[in-house]
Amino acid sequence: MSTVNLVEKLYREHNLTDSELKEILLTTDSKVDKALQKYAQKVRDKVFGKNVYIRGLIEVSNYCKNDCYYCGIRRSNKNICRYRLTKEQILDCCKKGYVLGFRTFVLQGGEDFHYSDDDICSIVSEIKSNFSDCAVTLSIGERSYESYKKYYDAGADRFLLREETSNPLHYRKLHPQEMSLENRIQCLYNLKKIGYQVGCGIMIGSPYQTVDDIILDLRFFQKFMPHMIGIGPFVPHKDTDFRDKPIGDLKLTLRTLGIIRLMINDVLLPSTTALSTIDPKGRILGILYGGNVVMPNLSPQFAKEHYTLYDGKLSTGKESGEMVKELEKSLKNFDYSIEISRGDTPRK
Numbered sequence: 001m002s003t004v005n006l007v008e009k010l011y012r013e014h015n016l017t018d019s020e021l022k023e024i025l026l027t028t029d030s031k032v033d034k035a036l037q038k039y040a041q042k043v044r045d046k047v048f049g050k051n052v053y054i055r056g057l058i059e060v061s062n063y064c065k066n067d068c069y070y071c072g073i074r075r076s077n078k079n080i081c082r083y084r085l086t087k088e089q090i091l092d093c094c095k096k097g098y099v100l101g102f103r104t105f106v107l108q109g110g111e112d113f114h115y116s117d118d119d120i121c122s123i124v125s126e127i128k129s130n131f132s133d134c135a136v137t138l139s140i141g142e143r144s145y146e147s148y149k150k151y152y153d154a155g156a157d158r159f160l161l162r163e164e165t166s167n168p169l170h171y172r173k174l175h176p177q178e179m180s181l182e183n184r185i186q187c188l189y190n191l192k193k194i195g196y197q198v199g200c201g202i203m204i205g206s207p208y209q210t211v212d213d214i215i216l217d218l219r220f221f222q223k224f225m226p227h228m229i230g231i232g233p234f235v236p237h238k239d240t241d242f243r244d245k246p247i248g249d250l251k252l253t254l255r256t257l258g259i260i261r262l263m264i265n266d267v268l269l270p271s272t273t274a275l276s277t278i279d280p281k282g283r284i285l286g287i288l289y290g291g292n293v294v295m296p297n298l299s300p301q302f303a304k305e306h307y308t309l310y311d312g313k314l315s316t317g318k319e320s321g322e323m324v325k326e327l328e329k330s331l332k333n334f335d336y337s338i339e340i341s342r343g344d345t346p347r348k
């Protein structure tokens with residue numbers, strides 16, 4: 001069977017063998033990329049229509065207790081200017097975003113325990129009180145089951161927690177000894193049990209990653225069935241152990257996106273900022289390979305500049321409204337439009 005026919009088989013059956021997936025990921029045949037785009041768009045359009053959902057990203061803190069070897073806000077980085085947003089600043093970001101049409105706010109930060117459970121619950125409940133038709137997504141790392149439950153009871157709808165790899169040996173090469181893939185995965189299952197819409201994800205091209213690791217990640221996605229999967233290329237940061245490692249491959253990242261869309265038809269699939277960082281057309285390319293979520297940044301400019309997970313992150317001085325207009329214009333060229341709604345997954 002030709003590699004192009006394997007893409008069609010994946011479209012029909014939603015699954016392939018490991019060797020067949022590997023063939024798609026590694027092929028040099030450009031016809032495979034055209035087929036992936038064709039079928040990924042067909043599936044995405046059938047489930048979600050021509051809608052692209054926008055999430056308002058608010059980077060609440062760049063303090064982090066962890067020391068992940070790839071991350072620019074790791075605790076041992078002494079060259080970073082640290083900040084935390086107050087509740088008032090976070091609510092102001094939401095207010096501005098609401099006027100622009102955002103109906104989901106994503107509160108993202110390092111694992112910063114300066115914010116107590118009560119603090120987080122207060123922020124979440126006030127956002128829900130002020131903007132009752134909006135969803136609140138948290139992306140603040142590993143917490144206890146009890147803490148996750150408190151946030152959910154306060155009104156949080158979704159939680160994003162990227163595992164970064166499903167291979168324990170690979171995980172150990174990316175993280176210090178005190179961190180555990182087992183705990184990370186347990187957190188994902190805890191979030192799902194509580195009732196969150198759960199997002200996970202990986203970097204493509206992270207140091208020491210193999211194609212077999214990516215296939216193992218795809219198998220984890222099939223087993224866990226998250227509501228959202230974040231896939232982006234690895235981009236190094238100058239103040240980390242991996243400063244000299246190469247950027248993740250664009251084509252491999254896009255092919256992984258397309259495969260995920262064909263495997264899990266109803267998943268929410270962001271076209272990430274990291275894609276736009278390594279290629280000016282990255283965000284649109286992500287949409288063409290089945291993506292249907294983008295996350296414009298609503299953070300204050302100083303936060304955009306200092307929330308540096310990797311080098312070269314897009315942090316222009318443009319106002320959020322200008323960003324949305326530019327995105328809307330570029331999407332229209334491909335017959336897509338921004339959907340002003342919470343953008344929930346159709347899957348319960």
